[in-house]
Amino acid sequence: MSEGGRKSGQFVVPGDRLGVIEEFMPGSGTYVVAGVIHSKVTGCTLLDKLNKKVSVYPLIHGVSVPKVGSIVEGQVSDVQSKSATLRISRIGKKLLSGNFTGILHISDVSPDYVEMMYDVSKPGDVMRAKVISTMNRAHHLSTSEKNLGVIYAFCSQCGHILTLRRGELGCPKCGKIEKRKIASDYGKG
Numbered sequence: 001m002s003e004g005g006r007k008s009g010q011f012v013v014p015g016d017r018l019g020v021i022e023e024f025m026p027g028s029g030t031y032v033v034a035g036v037i038h039s040k041v042t043g044c045t046l047l048d049k050l051n052k053k054v055s056v057y058p059l060i061h062g063v064s065v066p067k068v069g070s071i072v073e074g075q076v077s078d079v080q081s082k083s084a085t086l087r088i089s090r091i092g093k094k095l096l097s098g099n100f101t102g103i104l105h106i107s108d109v110s111p112d113y114v115e116m117m118y119d120v121s122k123p124g125d126v127m128r129a130k131v132i133s134t135m136n137r138a139h140h141l142s143t144s145e146k147n148l149g150v151i152y153a154f155c156s157q158c159g160h161i162l163t164l165r166r167g168e169l170g171c172p173k174c175g176k177i178e179k180r181k182i183a184s185d186y187g188k189g
C-alpha cells in the first residue's frame, strides 16, 4: 500500500489505489475491487479524516487516459526477455499529452506460446496494443488479437524501416530478416 494515497491533494489517475475499506469509506470518484479502493477518475484525492472517507475530485475534464479496453499506440522503449515497455502516445486516433507507460508481458503477446520477447518487438518499434488492466498505475497490455502488435519496425542493423514480403519482415536496405509479432495491417497505416 502506497503512503501517497493517504493525504489530500494527491494527483491520481484511474486505477490508482487509494486505500482499503477497513481504513476508509469509498466516496465519489472511487470504486472498490476486492476491498481495495481505486480512483475512477483523473483528479485530486480528498481525505475526510473525521468521517474516514476518501473521494477523488475530478481535476481535468475531457482528458483521455488509457482505460481497460482502450486500444493504444506507442513506441517500445525497453525489451527484456519476458516483457516489453511501451511509451503510450495515443489512444485510438487521439494523441496524448501525458506520460503513460504500458507493460506487455510475454504471456499476453499471443494466444500461442512465445518464448522470448526479443522475437516479439525491439526498442524503437511502434506497437498497437489493448489495455487489459490499469492496476497500480501500470497499464498492462495485450497484443493477442490479430490487429494488435508491431505496426512499424526498424532494422536492428541499419535502422531502415522493415517491410513485409511473403509473410517475412525484412530490411530492403541491408537484407536482414527479423522476427516480430506484427499487427495484421503492418506497414499499411
Ligand SMILES: [Zn+2]
Residues within 6 Å of the ligand: 155, 156, 157, 158, 159, 160, 171, 172, 173, 174, 175, 176
Ligand atoms: Zn537493414
